[in-house]
Amino acid sequence: MAYVARKIPFVGTPETNPETKPFFDGAAAGKLMLRRCTSCKKAHHYPRALCPFCFGECEWEQASGKAKIYTISVMERANPPYAIGYATLAEGPTVLTNFIDCDFKALKIGQDVTVKFVQTEGEGPSLPFFTPA
Amino acid sequence: MSLKGAAYIAGAWEHPTRKAPDKSIAMLHAECAKGALEDAGLTKDDVDGYFCAGDAPGALGPLSMVDYLNLKCRHVDSTDVGGSSYQVAVGHAMESIAAGRCNVALITLAGRPRSEGQATGTAPRPGNPSVPEMQFEFPYGPATANLYGMCAARHMYEYGTTSEQLAWIKVAASHHAQYNPNAMLRDVVTVEDVVNSPMVSTPLHRLDCCVISDGGGALILTRPEIAKSLKRPLVKVIGVGESPKHQAGGEIDLTFSAARWSGPPAWEMAGIKPSDIKYASIYDSFTITVLMQLEDLGFCKKGEGGKFVSDGNLIAGVGKLPFNTDGGGLCSNHPANRGGITKIIEAVRQLRGEAHPKLQVANCDLAIAHGTGGALGTRHCGSTVILERE
Numbered sequence: 001m002a003y004v005a006r007k008i009p010f011v012g013t014p015e016t017n018p019e020t021k022p023f024f025d026g027a028a029a030g031k032l033m034l035r036r037c038t039s040c041k042k043a044h045h046y047p048r049a050l051c052p053f054c055f056g057e058c059e060w061e062q063a064s065g066k067a068k069i070y071t072i073s074v075m076e077r078a079n080p081p082y083a084i085g086y087a088t089l090a091e092g093p094t095v096l097t098n099f100i101d102c103d104f105k106a107l108k109i110g111q112d113v114t115v116k117f118v119q120t121e122g123e124g125p126s127l128p129f130f131t132p133a
Numbered sequence: 134m135s136l137k138g139a140a141y142i143a144g145a146w147e148h149p150t151r152k153a154p155d156k157s158i159a160m161l162h163a164e165c166a167k168g169a170l171e172d173a174g175l176t177k178d179d180v181d182g183y184f185c186a187g188d189a190p191g192a193l194g195p196l197s198m199v200d201y202l203n204l205k206c207r208h209v210d211s212t213d214v215g216g217s218s219y220q221v222a223v224g225h226a227m228e229s230i231a232a233g234r235c236n237v238a239l240i241t242l243a244g245r246p247r248s249e250g251q252a253t254g255t256a257p258r259p260g261n262p263s264v265p266e267m268q269f270e271f272p273y274g275p276a277t278a279n280l281y282g283m284c285a286a287r288h289m290y291e292y293g294t295t296s297e298q299l300a301w302i303k304v305a306a307s308h309h310a311q312y313n314p315n316a317m318l319r320d321v322v323t324v325e326d327v328v329n330s331p332m333v334s335t336p337l338h339r340l341d342c343c344v345i346s347d348g349g350g351a352l353i354l355t356r357p358e359i360a361k362s363l364k365r366p367l368v369k370v371i372g373v374g375e376s377p378k379h380q381a382g383g384e385i386d387l388t389f390s391a392a393r394w395s396g397p398p399a400w401e402m403a404g405i406k407p408s409d410i411k412y413a414s415i416y417d418s419f420t421i422t423v424l425m426q427l428e429d430l431g432f433c434k435k436g437e438g439g440k441f442v443s444d445g446n447l448i449a450g451v452g453k454l455p456f457n458t459d460g461g462g463l464c465s466n467h468p469a470n471r472g473g474i475t476k477i478i479e480a481v482r483q484l485r486g487e488a489h490p491k492l493q494v495a496n497c498d499l500a501i502a503h504g505t506g507g508a509l510g511t512r513h514c515g516s517t518v519i520l521e522r523e
Contacts, residue, residue, distance in 0.1 A: 008272050012262025044382035046269035052382035071290070073282030074335040075274060077255045081325070084279045084334075086385055093383025096511070098273050109290045120272055122251060127272050 003101055004080035008127065010120035019049040022060050027126040032063040033124050034091055045093040065115035066090040068131055074104045085128045087113055101131045139433050140227035140238070141360030142520065144173025144353030144369045145481040147459075147474075149315045151466060153347040154248040158190050159201045161243035161349045166202060169351035174363045175237060180353075182208040182235025184226055188349075188469035189243045198241070209232040214377065215506025216416060218242075219352070220516035224373035226354040236356055243349025244469025252472050253345045254278040255333065263371065270511065277418070278342060280510030282334035285421040287387045289336060291436065296336055298439030299420040300327035303340050303463050305447035310460025312489040314397075317344045318464040327420075341420040343461075348468035349477050366485040372403030372519030379512035390422075390505060391496035391515030392429035398433070399517035405499060407431045410519075412483040413454055414476035414502040417461040423512030426503055427454075427485045430436075430517070449492040458483065458492040473504035477518060484522040498522045 026033030035047040039056025040092035043063075051058050072085035083099040085107075099107055102118065112133040117126045146168030153161060162185070170176060183199050183206045191197025193213030200308045208229050210220050219242055226238035230277040246253055254277040260267050288294045304324055310316035322340060330340040360367055376394035400406060407430060415430075417423045424438035432454060433441035446452035459465050462472040480500040488497075500520050507513030 006274075009257075009259065010272050011259045011267055011477045016268070017265070042382075046266055046380075046383075070385065071283045071287040071337070073279040073337075075255075075276065075279045075282075076332045076334065077278070078274070078276075078453070079368055082274055084274055085283060086387075089383075094380075094385040095383065096270050096273050096275065108284065 003103065005100070006080050006082050007121040008118055010124040014125050020047050023047050024125040026062065027117055027128060030117055032065050032128050033060050034063040034089070034093070036061050043091045043093055045095045051062060064090045066133070067113050069099070069107060069109050069111045069113055070094050071109060072099060072107050097128065097130050099131065100129045135402055136227050136231050136373070137371050138357065138369050139231040140354045140370050141357055141394060142352055142370065142477070142481050143355045143360045143363055143365060144169040144175065145478045146172045147350040147466070147478045148243065148348040148468070151315065151317050151346040152247050152350050153245050156245070158243055158245060159198065161245065162189060162198060162241045163202055164348040165241050165243055165351035166239055169239070169353045173353040173365060173449060175353060177202070179237045180204050180239045181206055182226060182229055182238035184210045184222040184238060184240040186211060186222070186242065187213035187215070188242055188471055197452065204437070214514035214516070216418065216471035216473045217504030217506030217514045218471065219477060219512065219518040220502060220504040220518045221375045223352065223354065223370060223377060223518050224397050224516070227373060230354065230356050238354040238357060240352040240474070241349065242469055242471055242474040244471070245347035246470050247345050247347045251370050251498055252343065254342055254457070255508065275511065277508060278337055279334035280508040281419040281421055282337045283510045284387045284425065285336050286426065288421065291388055292439065294424065294439040296328045297324050297423060298443050300324040301442045301444070302420040302423045302447065303327045305445060306457055306461045306463040308448045309458045309492055310464035312491050313460045313465050316460040316465035318347055337419055337421065341461050343418050343467045343472065345470070346466050346468055348466055350468065350474040352474065352477060367523035368481050368484045369521045369523050371516065371521045372399035373517065374399035375514060375516040377512065377514045387510060389435065390425045390429050390509055391513055392426045392503060392505070392517065395515035395517045396430045399519050403519040405519070411497045411500050412458070412480060412500040414480045414500070415456050416472055416476060416503055416505040417457055417463045418467070418472065418505065420463070423506055425509065427439045430501070430503060443484065449494060455492070455494050458488050468479070471506065476502040476504060480520055484520055
């Protein structure tokens with residue numbers, strides 16, 4: 001099936017939760033921002049103030065944007081259909097996303113994908129999506 | 134001190150309705166409460182503990198409901214972990230009874246998503262943006278069907294599970310539902326019917342999904358001496374376990390459910406193993422939910438669920454593990470989009486010898502009723518209840 005873009009909804013604003021505002025600021029500049037712990041050195045997602053592994057202090061870093069498809073489900077009942085899934089970032093964390101600008105039938109678990117930013121509807125913030133590399 | 138046997142299920146009642154546009158949600162809760170009390174041979178004045186979850190109307194947990202029902206309680210609890218809340222409530226009620234905080238615990242569930250036209254499985258539901266995951270998930274369109282579809286896709290990738298194997302779960306449920314006059318879907322279906330039904334979210338077809346129904350149910354738990362003074366068969370709670378599972382900061386593994394963690398404490402408390410179970414109520418929001426929970430509860434090895442459920446192995450009188458003999462959520466009832474309580478009610482029917490004669494398991498003395506609430510693909514709670522007929 002030919003790919004048809006859907007409108008991406010968003011709730012709240014990038015200011016709703018101050019701790020995650022840098023994520024949205026990064027996305028607006030085309031950067032996928034990730035939190036990494038200064039103590040245990042592990043990266044996590046979705047972003048938290050404190051490290052979810054050790055409660056250590058975290059810093060923002062720019063992720064490579066490279067990932068592999070962990071799983072996919074194509075929501076065929078939706079109009080237009082969309083491909084929701086998880087992508088495992090090169091930096092470690094597995095993140096919820098949509099796979100876009102592609103033939104859904106050709107998507108495979110394990111496939112290399114790369115980040116692509118899309119603005120949410122109503123002049124909302126941009127968010128990271130993934131497309132085949 | 135083990136809580137094994139500290140409480141008995143003295144009353145269990147499922148509302149016969151599947152569509153109730155003329156009833157309020159509070160009214161459905163009340164009708165279920167009345168039904169369960171009559172089943173137990175108790176009255177409303179005997180209730181001194183009340184347990185409900187997020188389906189109960191009112192922002193302050195149980196307060197609106199104890200007011201509406203006019204209950205004089207010493208103990209209330211409204212732990213909400215979605216459809217698994219009622220298994221959790223059984224455990225919490227048993228703890229409360231053992232601690233002397235109540236003698237007769239009432240648990241109710243009711244709702245009417247069907248009358249309200251809710252697109253339960255296919256419409257992403259926006260929530261409060263201050264919920265920490267909301268802005269990182271809602272934009273991507275998480276709906277119940279695709280959150281389970283993602284688990285099924287990964288299970289197929291890791292273990293070679295097939296759509297035909299998943300379909301056998303629906304086939305078994307439909308064989309049971311044909312004998313339930315209240316079931317929404319009473320036609321027996323085949324594997325071909327399931328895999329040829331319209332795709333909802335890959336790899337799950339329409340017939341891999343549960344029904345959307347109005348209705349409800351209620352349970353009465355009491356301390357042993359009260360249960361033994363009543364006239365109903367004795368159903369003892371011998372094992373409980375509960376555990377949440379989530380995204381773990383991004384260390385995601387969708388190949389197993391929280392049953393992997395809620396099961397072991399329940400088996401240990403009960404002092405039995407999966408092969409001792411004569412009847413299993415397994416939460417069936419989708420076919421994949423059943424398959425993963427059966428593996429995680431230890432009925433078969435991880436990855437072998439597809440083989441285990443095939444060829445009618447879950448059909449009463451045919452296979453080794455009769456499951457959901459009321460037709461389950463897949464064919465009979467999923468009131469308030471929460472199937473936990475109906476799982477316990479059918480297990481009680483089997484232990485009492487009150488299941489449909491065509492589906493009654495012979496000498497049914499040990500049963501399990503396992504719930505999953507929330508979404509397997511993001512965060513959910515698993516809760517396990519093991520029951521024994523005394």
